[in-house]
Amino acid sequence: MSASDGGFPSFELGKPLTGYGVAKILDSTHPNYKKGDLAWGFTGWEEYSLIVSPQILIKIEHTDVPLSYYTGILGMPGMTAYAGFYEICTPKKGEYVYISAASGAVGQIVGQFAKLSGCYVVGSAGSKEKVDLLKNKFGFDEAFNYKEEPDLTAALKRYFPEGIDIYFENVGGKMLDAVLANMRTLGRIAACGMISQYNLEKHEGVHNLALIVWKQIRMQGFLAASYYHLYPKFLEMALPYIKHGKIVYVEDKAEGLETGPTSLLSLFTGQNVGKKLLVVARE
C-alpha cells in the first residue's frame, strides 16, 4: 500500500500495484546482491521486477523456514507486530491486551507475542471460523465475533471487567470508541491500521477521545518501516519460536497473478483468514 494520497493508502487505475514480496535475484549490479540470492521487500505485483532502490529490500539469510513467511511473520507484518507490541505497547506481565482484526497477518502474531509475555489476550474478528482460529490455534484466552455484538462497549466490558491495558488497533471507528470507554489508566494504544475506515468517503467520527486525557492514555501510530534497524533483533527472537512451534502462522494463499484484484478486495470484506498472500511464481 502506498501512502501518497495525503497519507491514506490508495490504488489508482493504470498505476502498477506495489507490495511486499519475496524475490529471487536474477541479475544485480549492486555489491550486496548476486544472482540466486533471495530477498524480501517492496516489489511489484508482477512476475519480474526491476528494483532500483535496493534499500527497500532485505536479503534472506535463513532458508530453513517457508520462504512465504518473509511476506508475513518474518517480513513487514512480523516487524509491525514486533515494533507495535514491544516498542509501542511496552507490555508488562499480567496486563490485559485486546487486539482487533486479530486473525489478520499482524494480529495473529501480536496475540502470540502477548501470550509469550504473560499477558491476558482477547481478540476480535468477523467470523466464527476466525474466532475459532484465535482460540484454538493461536492460543488467545478469549475471542469474539464483533459482528454478533450489537454493543461493542458492553462486549469489551464483558471480556475485560478490569479494563484494557493495551489495545492493538487495526480497525478504528466505532471499535476505537468502545475501546476508549474500556481502557485503564495509563493504557497504551498501538495504532497499526484503521481498516474499517479506508473505503469510507468520510471517516466515522470518534467521540470518546477526551478519555485519553483523563485516563492518561498514550496512542501512537507507527509503521514498520521506522523500525527495520531492529530486524536482526526481531529475527533472533522470532526464528527459534517459529522453528520450535511456539509461534504458529496461518496464510491464505491465492494462486496466480490474475487472482490478485479479487484477493485484495477480500481484505475489505472480511473473507480472508490469516495473511493474504498471492503466489506469483514457484521455482
Place this chain on the structure above:
Amino acid sequence: MSASDGGFPSFELGKPLTGYGVAKILDSTHPNYKKGDLAWGFTGWEEYSLIVSPQILIKIEHTDVPLSYYTGILGMPGMTAYAGFYEICTPKKGEYVYISAASGAVGQIVGQFAKLSGCYVVGSAGSKEKVDLLKNKFGFDEAFNYKEEPDLTAALKRYFPEGIDIYFENVGGKMLDAVLANMRTLGRIAACGMISQYNLEKHEGVHNLALIVWKQIRMQGFLAASYYHLYPKFLEMALPYIKHGKIVYVEDKAEGLETGPTSLLSLFTGQNVGKKLLVVARE
C-alpha cells in the same frame, strides 16, 4: 475539577466544589506542617478547609514570588505545562509548535517554554484581546482568533506551511481534526484537555484519526498529578525565569467566594483571559 464521573469532570449540586488553592495552615497534627506554614494543593472553595489527605498538598518554600502563582504558574497549571511540553512533547530546537486555548493558564506557559526551547510557536485563542496578549506579552511568533477562521485546516496550513511537529491540545473536536490534517510525520500531541467538548451532551466526532497511523503520530493524555515527583526540578527551572522576567504570567482575578460560580462559567464561554483565580481571603 474532579474526574469521578467515569473520567469526565463534573459538578454536582449540593456537593462541595474542590480545586487547587493556596492556604495557610492554622492548625496541624501532621509532622510536616505547623501553624503559619503555607501550602498549595487540592482544597475547597471555602474560607476554611479541613485537609485530611496531606499528600495532596505541597509546602510552599519560596515566598519571594506572588503567592497566587502557586495556583498557577508554580502550581498545577505550571506542572501541567512542564510535564506536557518537556516530558510528553520531547521538543527539539527549531520545531513547529501549535497551542490551542493558548492564553489560558497552561497554554501561556507552554508557549513561553517553547520559545525558550528555540521552537517556532503559534497559538490560537477566542478574542482579539487574547491574540494580542499571545503576540505582545507572551512572545508567540504568531497567534490567531479561531472564531474568525471558517476553515481551521486552511488557517493552520497558513501558519504552518511546513506542518506542525508538536500540538499542545486543550480543545479537542474540530480543532483536533484540523491539526491532524496539518501534523508532520513523527509529530507529538500532548492531550492536556478538550474543553470544547466538556459541556456537550455527545462529544463531536474526530474524523482524521487514521492520520495518526500514516504520520506515525504519538498522542498522549496526561495529568500533572502523575508528574509531581518532578516538581523540585520544575521549580529549579521556573523560579529563575520568573524572577528575571523571562517568563511572564497573566492572572484573571475575581474577588470573593460569591463570585465563584460566575467565574467558573466564564471558562466555558471564553470570557476569561489568563489563569482564572478566585480570591477567597487575603491576610
